[in-house]
Amino acid sequence: MSKKKDKQNNRKQEQERFEFDTFGYEEYRKPPKPDAADRKRMRLREGKERITSGNRARLVGGFAVLLLLMFALIGRMGYWQIVRADELREMAVQMQKVDTEIEPVRGAIYDSKMSTLAETVTEYELYAYSQYLYKSDDIPPSEKASTLKKMVEITGVDSETLLQRLTADENLVLVAEGLTREQIERAQKVWGNNISVKTKVTRYYPNGAFAAQILGGVNADNVGRSGLEYEYNSVLAGMKGRTVRTTDRDGNTLSGSKTKYYEPKDGDSIVTTIDSVIQHFVEEALETGMKKTGAEAITCIVMDPKTGDILAMAMTPEYDPNKSSQPYTKTERDKFAKMTQEEQTEYLSRMWTVRGVSNVYEPGSTFKLITAASALESNTSDENSRYKCNGAIHVGNYNLRCLGVHGTQTLKEAVGNSCNPGMARVALDMGADTFYSYIDMFGFNDKTGVDLPGEANSIVKSPVNMGDVDLATTGYGQGIAVTPLQILSAVNCFGNDGVLMQPKLVKKIVDRDGNTVREIEDKAVRQVVSSETAAELRDIMEYYVAEGGGGDRAYVPGFRVGGKTGTADLVEGGSYSKKSTNTSFVAMAPMDDPLISMIVIVYKPTKIRFGNLTAGPIVKEIMEKSLQYLGVERMYTKEEAKAAKKELIKVPDVTGMNSKKAKKLLKNYGLKYTVMPEGNGSQEFAVIDQYPTAGTKVEKNTTVYLYSE
Secondary structure (H helix, E strand, O other): OHHHHHHHHHHHHHHHHHHHHHHHHHHHHOOOOOOHHHHHHHHHHHHHHOOOHHHHHHHHHHHHHHHHHHHHHHHHHHHHHHHOHHHHHHHHHHHHEEEEEEOOOOOOEEOOOOOEEEEEEEEEEEEEEHHHHHHOOOOOHHHHHHHHHHHHHHHOOOHHHHHHHHOOOOOEEEEEEEEOHHHHHHHHHHHHHHEEEEEEEEEEOOOOOOOHHHHOEEOOOOOEEEHHHHHOHHHHHOEOEEEEEEEOOOOOEOOOOOOEEEOOEOOOEEEEOOOHHHHHHHHHHHHHHHHHHOOOEEEEEEEOOOOOEEEEEEEOOOOOHHHOOOOOOHHHHHHHHOOOHHHHHHHHHHHHOOHHHHOOEOOHHHHHHHHHHHHHHOOOOOOOOOEEEOOEEEEOOEEEEOOOOOEEEOHHHHHHOOOHHHHHHHHHHHOHHHHHHHHHHOOOOOOOOOOOOOOOOOEOOOHHHOOHHHHHHHHOOOOOEEOHHHHHHHHHHHHOOOEEEOOEOEEEEEOOOOOEEEEOOOOEEEEOOOHHHHHHHHHHHHHHHHHHOOOHHHOOOOOOOEEEEEEEEEEEOOEEEEEEEEEEEEEEEOOOOOOEEEEEEEEOOOOOOOHHHHOHHHHHHHHHHHHHHOOOOOOOOHHHHHHHOOOOEEOOOOOOOEHHHHHHHHHHOOOEEEEEOHHHOOOOOEOOEEEOOOOOEEOOOOEEEEEOO
């Protein structure tokens, strides 16, 4: 130990001796001058060894800040956990709550015999993972071809379209849409997890363009936007349900939480007054009428005059509510494609409009029935009254002309001759106040109250504003504008002992099980004329068709048909034009006990003119078929019976047969056939009913209607 220490002392002495010899005595005794690094280390050493007043102040300030922050944090925590605890708890629950709406099933629309006119269906969209089914290079060409062939078979989509979809850049591609459940099940059996399916609930009209304007349609949200769909939307729509559950952030239901389920209420269904058979008669007749008259449009309404039930309502051009943004026929679609955008908008607006309710027109000579009834009821005319026609009547400063010279005539003959001067004199004899009061009684100052949206108001001059010329022209149906439904409803009272009935399209509301929720009763508005006056008007109407000559085109041998035509010139350039007219025919049958009434309006015919020639044949076709269908027995006169003797065919009984066999049998008998509802024509079915019934004698080429379920 001492040796080690001696060595250290020797080294130290040698170092000192070296420094003394090198620097001299003064430098040797003077300590070396510290550099910057030494000075910094010295200051730090001094700061550690003593606490100055500045350091002390800084330490106290820092500590105070830490205390303040701690108290602020404690206060904030208390605020959120105590003051706003309930609010946060509620927010947490809301964030964890998943509220899912459940759509109800929209109610159906039925005809009077419970055949479906509108229903809600579920459509399926098929998607495929193309990488696994077609695009991968690992898939053999033969397998690709087989996949494509099978897809065509199941979906009905052509192979070219499918090939484009399967080779697109995306992996998940749309293969087909609008598929049935059966098609989807077939696809799932073949391709399993390599396909995906989406469902879509849509409104479906199984009969296509059948009664389209009456039924109306729905928007993308399944909410009614026109027709009965709009008018009864609150009934059909039902009430949404919901499922409420508590989940974690990944959507998994939390353990111990309760799921609340509120069941949706499906919409109720409506049963209409529409008779699909008569509706079919009407639509067929209008289609023929359009070709023969070259008209812009035709409207027809068929009613039961005693109840106010609308049995059929149709108008052209028609459209398919399943494809409501385009015309129905190819001819009309070709015309539509050449129109400007503005013209297309106007066309679609006309196509969707229920003209029988939403459009007013000058009724022309059909209004002479109202004038005659008003005169008889007010006792300003009777069977002894006479009216002279020299071809015109001078009223004020105007000569109101007639189409003929009828001489002296009774009221019945004046209506039968459709004489303008005669009916002008009838109106003038009544006076403005009396005539106006009956116009009001017949309902022309009010809407009919039919259960369809968009009913228009009529245009009727008040007695104060009705001068002699206005009074005279109103007597023969010009200078007044009404809806087709108003004029038919008014004429109906002649078939109902003078009682005006409110028209209706829905007779009851039923639930999904078919139980009646509400009956919609027939509604008598008022007694307009006496039963005696009503009987006289029926006689006048029958005279006009059977003997007067003006309505002979609607005459049906064996049936007592009555009616009245109308031809109203349209105003163009401030005056009436003979080149542009609306023609019409209002009719009823059988006149001894009316079961059916109708009005046909032909708008702007171009090929032929006058109501008897344009609307008369349409009325005859509908009336004859409808009366046969309703079981009204023909009562031929001797002359009619002689003319009716033709080679008649007895309709075979095909009820209960397979449709394929029934069609073949009818064809062998020389008869045509139509399947009802129309949408079922391509599929085989069991015939549950037929019209005409088995054993009925009909002419060759008569159409037999076959009914499926």
